[in-house]
Amino acid sequence: MTSLFEKAEINGLVLKNRFIRSATWEGMAADDGGPTSKIVELYTRLAEGEVGLVIAGHAYVHPQGKHAPRQLGMDQEGLIQGYQALTQAVHEKGGKILSQLSYGGAYLSKSRVEHDPWGSAGSGSSLRKCGSQG
C-alpha cells in the first residue's frame, strides 16, 4: 500500500510526500492581491511541517472576478516579485507550491466585494451583471 510519506509525482512535479494543503482562501493577501509576509510565514510553516505541496488560496485573474476581501490575485505583472519570493521561501523548506486561478463569476457576492460582479449568463457565452446577488 502506498504510504503518505512516499514521494509522488503530478505531471512532472515531484513531491516529497503526499501531504497536500488544499487551496484555502485565508483573507491574508494585500489589497492589491499580492502575498503578504503573513502568507509567506503561513506557507513556509506548512512546508516546514512536512506538507509536500501547498496549494495557495484561489487567486483572481481579473479584478472584476475577485471573490472575497484580501484574496490573492494574479492580474498584474507588479505582483510577480512577491510570488517569486513566496515560491522561493516554500522551496527552501523543501515544499512545492501551486496556484489556483479563479474567476468568481456568478458566485460573487456584493456583500463581500465592492464591485459589480460579472458572471456567466448560463448557457450562452455573454456576460451579465449579477450584482443583485447576496
Ligand SMILES: Cc1cc2nc3c(=O)[nH]c(=O)nc-3n(C[C@H](O)[C@H](O)[C@H](O)COP(=O)(O)O)c2cc1C
Ligand atoms: C475558509 C475557506 C476557504 C477556502 N478556500 C478555497 C479556495 O480558495 N479554493 C478551493 O478550491 N477550495 C477552498 N476551500 C475548500 C477547502 O480547500 C477544502 O476543500 C474544504 O474545506 C473541504 O476540506 P475537508 O474535507 O478537509 O474539510 C476553502 C474552504 C474554507 C473553509
